Amino acid sequence: MRQVIIIGSGPAGFTAAIYAARANLEPLVVASSVEVGGELMNTTDVENFPGFPDGIQGPELMDKMQKQAERFGAEILYDDVVELDLEGPVKTVKLGSGAVHEASSVIFATGSAYRKLGLPGEERLSGRGVSWCATCDGFFFRERTIAVVGGGDSAMEEATFLTRFASKVYVIHRKDSLRASKIMQDRAFANEKIEFVWNTEVVDILGEDAVTGALLRSTVDGSTRELPLEGLFVAIGNDPRTHLVHGKLELTPEGTIWVDGRSSRTSESGVFAAGDVIDPTYRQAVTAAGSGTVASLDAEHFLAALEQAAGDPQLAEALEVATETPDPATDEPETAHAAA
Amino acid sequence: MTAKATTSATWEQDVLQAEGPVLVDFWAAWCGPCRMVAPVLDEIQADNPDKITVLKLNVDENPDLAMKYQITSIPAMKVFNKGQVETTIIGAKPKYAIEHDLAAYLA
Numbered sequence: 001m002r003q004v005i006i007i008g009s010g011p012a013g014f015t016a017a018i019y020a021a022r023a024n025l026e027p028l029v030v031a032s033s034v035e036v037g038g039e040l041m042n043t044t045d046v047e048n049f050p051g052f053p054d055g056i057q058g059p060e061l062m063d064k065m066q067k068q069a070e071r072f073g074a075e076i077l078y079d080d081v082v083e084l085d086l087e088g089p090v091k092t093v094k095l096g097s098g099a100v101h102e103a104s105s106v107i108f109a110t111g112s113a114y115r116k117l118g119l120p121g122e123e124r125l126s127g128r129g130v131s132w133c134a135t136c137d138g139f140f141f142r143e144r145t146i147a148v149v150g151g152g153d154s155a156m157e158e159a160t161f162l163t164r165f166a167s168k169v170y171v172i173h174r175k176d177s178l179r180a181s182k183i184m185q186d187r188a189f190a191n192e193k194i195e196f197v198w199n200t201e202v203v204d205i206l207g208e209d210a211v212t213g214a215l216l217r218s219t220v221d222g223s224t225r226e227l228p229l230e231g232l233f234v235a236i237g238n239d240p241r242t243h244l245v246h247g248k249l250e251l252t253p254e255g256t257i258w259v260d261g262r263s264s265r266t267s268e269s270g271v272f273a274a275g276d277v278i279d280p281t282y283r284q285a286v287t288a289a290g291s292g293t294v295a296s297l298d299a300e301h302f303l304a305a306l307e308q309a310a311g312d313p314q315l316a317e318a319l320e321v322a323t324e325t326p327d328p329a330t331d332e333p334e335t336a337h338a339a340a
Numbered sequence: 341m342t343a344k345a346t347t348s349a350t351w352e353q354d355v356l357q358a359e360g361p362v363l364v365d366f367w368a369a370w371c372g373p374c375r376m377v378a379p380v381l382d383e384i385q386a387d388n389p390d391k392i393t394v395l396k397l398n399v400d401e402n403p404d405l406a407m408k409y410q411i412t413s414i415p416a417m418k419v420f421n422k423g424q425v426e427t428t429i430i431g432a433k434p435k436y437a438i439e440h441d442l443a444a445y446l447a
Contacts, residue, residue, distance in 0.1 A: 034376040034432035041372040059372055080434050096436050127413040127430030136371050139399075140412040210410060231412065 001102040002028050004299050005093050006074075007081050007244075008109030010038025011285045012275025014065035015292030016107045016299075021072035023300050028101060029069065029076045030093065036078060037062035038111050039238075039276075040285060042133050044161060049285055061285070086248050086268045089306075105270045105302055107295045108245065108257065112238035112276040112283070117149065121205030122234075129211025129231045134158035137231075138165045146231035147172050147214060149202055155235035156184035162233065163193040170227065172197045174219055197227070205232055240277045249273070254280035264295035270306075272298050342382040343394040348402045354395060356423040361445045362393045366409070366416040368400050373432035374415040380435045381417070384442070392419075392445045419445065 006016050009031035020027040031037075040046065043058035052061070070076065083094040086106060093101045114132040116122055122130055131137040134148075138161060146166045148159040151173040159169050171188065176198045178185050188194050197216070204215035206226065213228045240256045242249075250258040250267035257266055257273040264272040274295035275288035309315040343365065346354040355362050365381050367374035378396075385394035399406040399414060409418065409425070419427040419442070429441050439446060 033434040034373065034380065036376060037372070041376075096434050127416060127428070128410070129412050131413050133373070133413075136373060137413045139368065139370075140406070140414075210412070 001090065001104065002026070003103060003303050004028075004105045004107060004296075005030065005091070005101055005103040006107045006109060007093070008032075008038070008107075008111060008275065008277075009036050009066070009076070010040065010062070010109065010111045010275055010288060011065065012109035012111070012277075012288040012292035012295070013038070013107070014062070014069050015289040016109060016274055016296040017069035017074040017292075018065070018072060019293055019296035020107075020299065021069055021074040023296070024073075025300065025303065027069075027074050027107075028103070029074055030081055030095065030101075031066075031076050031078055033078050033080050033096065036076075037066070042135055043157070044135055046285065065289075081244055084244050084248065086245070086271050089270070091270060104306060105272065105299045107264070107292075107299055108249075108266070108271065108273040108277060109275045109288075109292060109295070110241040110244070110277050111288075112240050114234065115237045115239050117202060117205075117234055117236065119202065119205055121207070125205055125207055125211050125232075128209060129207065129229075130205060131231065131233050132235075134161050134233055134235075137233075138162045141166045141231045143167045144230040145228065146170070146233065147197075147227065147229050148233045148235055149173075150235035150237070151175060151178040151180060152235065152237060153180045153184050154237075156180040156188045158233050158235050159194050160184075160187050160191055163191055166193065166231070169194050170197050170229070171195070172200050172202060172214070172216065172227075174201050175199065202232070238276065238283070240280075242277060252280070256280050262294075264291065264298045270302055272302075341386050341389050343378075343385050343396050346395040346397050348404055351397075351402075351405060355420050358393060358420070360391070360393065361419050361421045361426070362395060363417055363419050363442070363445075365394065365396045366399050366406060366411050366414050366418070367396055368398060368414060370400075371414050377415050377417075377432035377438075380432075380438060383435060384438060384446075388446050392442065 003025045004027045006029045017027050017029045040058035045055045047055040079095040085092040091106045142165045145168040147170040149172045159171050162169050199219045200216050202214050203217045206213040213226050217224045252258050257278050259278050266273050272295040274291040276283050417429040418425050
């Protein structure tokens with residue numbers, strides 16, 4: 001049995017892995033099979049991560065974080081969690097390959113997933129002009145007219161990036177001002193290929209086999225009109241990825257995993273959460289990394305208390321871990337490290 | 341046996357005239373999700389050498405085919421059978437999900 005399993009491989013997951021590995025907890029990181037590195041893998045220049053004055057490419061930053069975790073002994077698995085049992089002292093993590101891993105503690109850092117518009121044409125035209133990833137798909141829209149939906153930093157980044165390829169990029173936003181940071185706004189406003197469509201929402205995506213346009217509705221007077229387009233990029237935010245823990249961990253009204261105050265402790269003893277999956281507000285690479293640190297330190301304290309409790313039934317009961325103490329035979333080498 | 345590359349020059353012979361089903365992975369070096377899904381497709385080829393042929397087409401080097409098949413999102417995986425596109429899978433997915441999408445060919 002492991003001391004800690006970390007689920008997720010974004011800045012939160014890998015930072016938790018760096019700390020846990022340096023604390024000799026020999027973490028197992030379930031990094032996912034095809035989304036290793038998380039959301040930053042789909043970005044280009046990251047200009048706000050401290051320590052990189054000239055910026056760094058998102059994928060390169062994640063590669064460095066992974067290497068740093070591996071350097072201290074974190075084990076990375078390229079697989080997906082399909083089922084979790086988080087109750088009691090032995091947490092089990094079942095993977096897509098069928099393998100089952102056990103641990104005394106779990107750090108849950110699964111991040112968030114792109115939010116969809118929820119329109120009928122969206123699924124049908126996905127990959128046929130509707131996209132969630134400008135860096136993946138922008139290339140196919142050379143000299144085309146396209147639109148980005150959204151008003152945050154990622155919408156501005158995508159719109160600006162897409163002007164490398166497209167002849168015209170509309171930014172469609174529900175309000176008359178942007179949520180995006182000043183620098184990203186200024187960049188978009190200064191770009192001649194970008195035109196803002198304010199106070200407007202997309203109510204339908206048009207086209208049979210490929211996007212031909214969008215049906216827009218004014219949020220001011222409710223009037224509708226068609227905008228001819230060949231591509232539509234959706235950047236309206238993200239939703240925390242919590243489907244694996246529904247009914248197992250308490251969630252907040254915002255849909256993120258509930259944690260106790262400034263800690264990473266969830267409603268289940270021995271289960272910690274970090275990064276975008278607990279953060280409805282800031283959602284930055286740096287805040288996720290900081291959050292991963294918190295989770296790793298919390299897990300370390302929990303494991304130390306657990307070890308102490310192994311020789312003290314009363315304390316164990318207080319910690320809600322009395323039902324089954326970990327097998328000392330298999331745990332010995334790891335606890336020796338933890339105490340070092 | 342891993343997935344081999346195909347090009348515009350060999351497309352007719354490799355894909356359209358092929359005997360059995362051919363899964364073509366439209367990819368590019370700058371596409372992160374494409375890099376993630378590449379080893380998954382190699383595994384699927386290795387697991388099913390007699391049932392399906394997996395080929396990779398670089399869209400940067402073969403823009404004519406990317407345009408012809410209206411690729412606007414990669415990775416895009418298309419199964420060709422007797423010269424026709426029968427199935428399209430868009431985006432990187434875990435192995436079991438792709439196997440599910442290809443169930444008709446891998447059975």
